[in-house]
Every structure is written in structure tokens, then in C-alpha cells.
Amino acid sequence: MNIVVCVKYVPDAQADRTFSQDNTTDRTNVDGLLSELDEYAVEEALKLAEAGEGEVTVVTVGPDGAAEAIKKALQMGADKGVHVLDDAIHGSDAPATSLVLAEAVKKAAGGSPELVLMGLASTDGTMSVVPAMLAERLGLPQITQLSSMEIADGKVTGRRDSDAASDTLEAPLPAVVSVTDQINEPRYPSFKGIMAAKKKPVETWSLADLGVDAGQVGLDNAWTKVESFTARPPREQGEIVTDEGDGGTKLAEFLAKAKLI
Known part of the structure; x- marks a missing residue:
């Protein structure tokens, strides 16, 4: 099975994240890593490949540092990687990102992959819309937010859980x-995986390699962008209330003042 996993290089969620002067995510002064939610997609791809005759290709779109996301996936066991690197991509929104990913996925798979896997969302944008946009651009059926899945008889079947119910969904392959x-x-x-990753192939492609016009991507052509932002105020010391039999009253007064009750 030819499996492509789309992953993203994101700022470390444990770091102090902020924006650059152009109101895009600051990726220079913050350590980055493979989006944790994408690790689940990589793992699922590896399990499927190990269960049969399969090859896992990891695709990412991002700056130089995004090569680290591919590196982590290769160390986990993916077979090869593709890094779409082009200065014109900087500031791209979800529609533009899905366009670049679609062309990269098709090129990486030699036409159409049998399965494209993605995480629930990126841990920086947390929009969860790129999988649907990618499916539309590829002309493939989509199933999103699966908590379990299996491949059999030329189709993918999985369970989507919500607060109210669990649904069983299926779609024909490719999907x-x-x-x-x-x-x-x-x-x-x-250790074996880390050493093996050093010998695995990683290709770097530009927009020209994918046949994508630079006028379709980037901050200047984005449909959505951050107009302004304000730094989070420093945490203030909390108020200590000594309970002298009227603690409940004081708590209620505090909550009322804060308009929480």
C-alpha cells in the first residue's frame, strides 16, 4: 500500500509562542518539532505498512526547520520524506497550504496515493480544516477525526467519537x-531507527517543482491573516482569603464581582 502522511513542523507548545513583525507565527526564536497530533497519523501509517506490503512517505510544507519533522517521522519508521521549501510559501493560510500539499502528495505518490493520513489538527493553528480541503483538491473521499480504523476489501472503515455518540464511517480507497x-x-x-533514518531519502521541492504559481500562496494572497495581537499580560498574584466563618460569602462576592455568577 502506498501511504502518504502529511505532517507539520510547529513551535513547541511548552515554549513562549508569539508572532513576528508581519503577524505570522514566530518560528525563528522558538524551538520547533513535529506536531504531536501528527505523530498518531505517522504511527497508524506504520502499523498499516507493517501489517502488509506498504511504503510510508512523509510530506511537510515549511521553512528550513521543518526538516526536523520529517527526521522524527523517519526515525519512527517512515520510508522516505518530502520537504516543500520555498520562501514564497511564508504566511500561507489553510487554502494555500492545501493546494501545495495536494500537488506534493500527487507527485510523491506518482499520481494518486492509496491512502493519505493526517493528524486531527496542527498544534499551532488547531483549525482542523486542511484534511477536508486536501481531499477536495485531490478529488478523493474523506473521513475525519477517526479514533479507530481498519483497511479491508478496498475500503477504509473507522469510528468517530463525539460527546453524544459514536459513528461508524467508511469510504472507498483511495481516501x-x-x-x-x-x-x-x-x-x-x-536507536536502530535513529541510525537508519540517516540513510533514508529526503527530497526537497520548490513551488516550481510542483507547478504551483507563487501568486496563489503566501501572506499577500491569504484569505485569512492576523491583523493585530496583544501579548498576554503577566500573571498577577492571587488574593488570599482567610476563612473566619465567612469564607463562603467572600467567595460568592469575589465570583459575583468577576461576573462569574
Whole structure:
């Protein structure tokens, strides 16, 4: 099975994240890594490949540092990687990103992959819309937010859980599927995997290599963008209330003043 996994290089969620002067995410002064939610998609692809005759290709779109996201996926066990790197992509929104990904996926798969896997959302944007946009551009059926899945008889079947119910969904292959963090437990790269990753092929493509016009991507052509932002105010010291029998009253007064009750 030819499986393509789309992953994203994101700022570390544990770091102090902010924006650059052009109101785009600051990726220069913050450590980056493979989006944690994408690790579940990589793991699911590896499990499917190990269960049969399969090859896993990891595709990412991003700056120089995005090569680290591919590196992590290769260390986990993916077979090869593709890094779409072009200065014109900077500031692209979800529609533009899906366009670049669609062309990269088709080129990486030699036409059409049998399965495209993605995480639930990126941990920086958390929009969860790119899987649907990618499926539309590829002309493939989509199933999103699966907490379990299996491949059999030329189709993918999975379960989507919500607060109210669980639904069983299926689609014929090829298809685009996004998975949640409930689907598996991503493996840690082994020493053998880390060493093997150094010899695995990674290709770097530009927009020209994909036949994408630079006028279709980038901050100047984005449909959505950040107009302004304000830094989070420093945390203030909390108020200590000594309970002298009237603690409940004081708590109620505090909540009322804050318009919480």
C-alpha cells in the first residue's frame, strides 16, 4: 500500500509562542518539532505498512526547520520524506497550504496515493480544516477525526467519537483520513531507527517543482491573516482569603464581582 502522511513542523507548545513583525507565527526564536497530533497519523501509517506490503512517505510544507519533522517521522519508521521549501510559501493560510500539499502528495505518490493520513489538527493553528480541503483538491473521499480504523476489501472503515455518540464511517480507497490522539500510542524512535533514518531519502521541492504559481500562496494572497495581537499580560498574584466563618460569602462576592455568577 502506498501511504502518504502529511505532517507539520510547529513551535513547541511548552515554549513562549508569539508572532513576528508581519503577524505570522514566530518560528525563528522558538524551538520547533513535529506536531504531536501528527505523530498518531505517522504511527497508524506504520502499523498499516507493517501489517502488509506498504511504503510510508512523509510530506511537510515549511521553512528550513521543518526538516526536523520529517527526521522524527523517519526515525519512527517512515520510508522516505518530502520537504516543500520555498520562501514564497511564508504566511500561507489553510487554502494555500492545501493546494501545495495536494500537488506534493500527487507527485510523491506518482499520481494518486492509496491512502493519505493526517493528524486531527496542527498544534499551532488547531483549525482542523486542511484534511477536508486536501481531499477536495485531490478529488478523493474523506473521513475525519477517526479514533479507530481498519483497511479491508478496498475500503477504509473507522469510528468517530463525539460527546453524544459514536459513528461508524467508511469510504472507498483511495481516501484522505484524519485521526485523533485516541487511535494509538506513537512509538519512540529506537536507536536502530535513529541510525537508519540517516540513510533514508529526503527530497526537497520548490513551488516550481510542483507547478504551483507563487501568486496563489503566501501572506499577500491569504484569505485569512492576523491583523493585530496583544501579548498576554503577566500573571498577577492571587488574593488570599482567610476563612473566619465567612469564607463562603467572600467567595460568592469575589465570583459575583468577576461576573462569574
